[in-house]
Amino acid sequence: MRLSRYFLPVLKENPAEAQIVSHRLMLRAGMIKQQAAGIYSWLPMGFKVLKRLEQIVHEEQVRAGHIPLLMPTLQPADLWRESGRYDDYGQEMLRIKDRHDRDMLYGPTNEEMITDIFRSHVNSYKDLPLTLYHIQWKFRDEVRPRFGVMRGREFLMKDGYNFDLTREDALHAYNRHMVSYLRTYERMGLTAIPMRAASGPIGGDNTHEFLVLADTGESEVFYDARVPALKLGDRAVDYDNREEVAGICEEFTTLYARTDETHDEAVYAEVPEEHRKVGRGIEVGQIFYFGTKYSESMGATVVTPDGSRVPVEMGSHGIGVSRLLGALIEANHDDKGIIWPEGVTPFHCGIVNLKQGDTGTDAACEGLYKALRDLGLDPLYDDRDERAGAKFATMDLIGLPWRITVGPRGLANGVVELTSRRSGESEEMSAAAAVARIAQIYDGV
């Protein structure tokens, strides 16, 4: 993309309403525009990152054997009357009437609807196990939306639902989700720690929340310092292998890690003192096993091998996709702006032309731009007629992890400059070498 033809309305000054750094940077970097309290338009670059996160979530869900579908944002109230949650959910649910005066609602989640789909089409144990998920906009009419997309009223969420015959099968689904989530966050360059959680209104006994450590997090967290160092890495996981999947879960949940809701001083005291850490975290996902809570109230049953009919075992699992953007920035920024991890960056690298209009630098930049694109990479070429300082400031603000700087001074020596946004370190090399390096960095990302 050529910046002169893109739509990237960056702000030089901090918008007054944004208090936390991710909100401020998303506004300044021209990623979002607020339309109402907790409701945002996603401008091109914000939308690009959001789509990238969505894609990673999809890939990891499919890898785990889960099946995508799409349910609507608007739902009939009757489904929720059946489960009993229409009255329970309270004012957080946005209720709407259509022209025929029918009660509708903007879905805050989809347990009822997925259960309805299931019971309409599945009757036999032979169709199990089954895990369906979608990535769809939700609405929860929060009393006090804040922190930009981290606590919006409208938000994009991946929610998945497993249907199993037995409790053991359902717990395997639970574990499968935990591992797929670990992998998802890791690909995004985030360290998200599974922590035992309280169940909340969705209900259920087994539940973990995934927390990204950040000073601005809303939850207080207590954990063993060795937990954030745990990595899934690129090990191959057979998601159908129960022992293997359970083993990974054990690996990641044995050491102490809890939020203030489930914190237990007595257990925490057993953690060696030098490993005890207290901090703050942003919740970016949660997994639940809730058994037959919805299948019983809504009649989602299957016929077993012996001919009897039993309610299915279920769980639901969510990732706050739009919130992840905020969490990513909270975890990856400095005083100049965002620092995108390679896995989620909106553009692979930036090209800064220090002397726009100069035949030599223009040609060198065009050459780089074409070479990178020919390799399937997506560079952002700052071809605006701006001064060097302005271009550098924009690049730092929007946080592309790599920048190639092209100026007459370097070109006279046959070199361009490759700079890491994260470390700030620069290296001079030929244009061809810079292209090769970028390609190598993104190989396999």
Place this chain on the structure above:
RNA sequence: CGGAGCGUAGCGCAGCCUGGUAGCGCACCUGCUUCGGGAGCAGGGGGUCGGAGGUUCGAAUCCUCUCGCUCCGACCA
């Protein structure tokens, strides 16, 4: 939902107390000079002061109502 505050140009703000017909910085447009970390000079465009009502000869300013937004606390992906 309790408490506090803010709405004046695209963004950041001053003016309001003490009414007299709107200003500053950035951004934008034009020209010249600049050009390796948010340039300088000169000129220019843009605001029914959130909305409605009231007081007054006169309202951004005072009064009433209303809408929106933010922050602090209790609740949540």
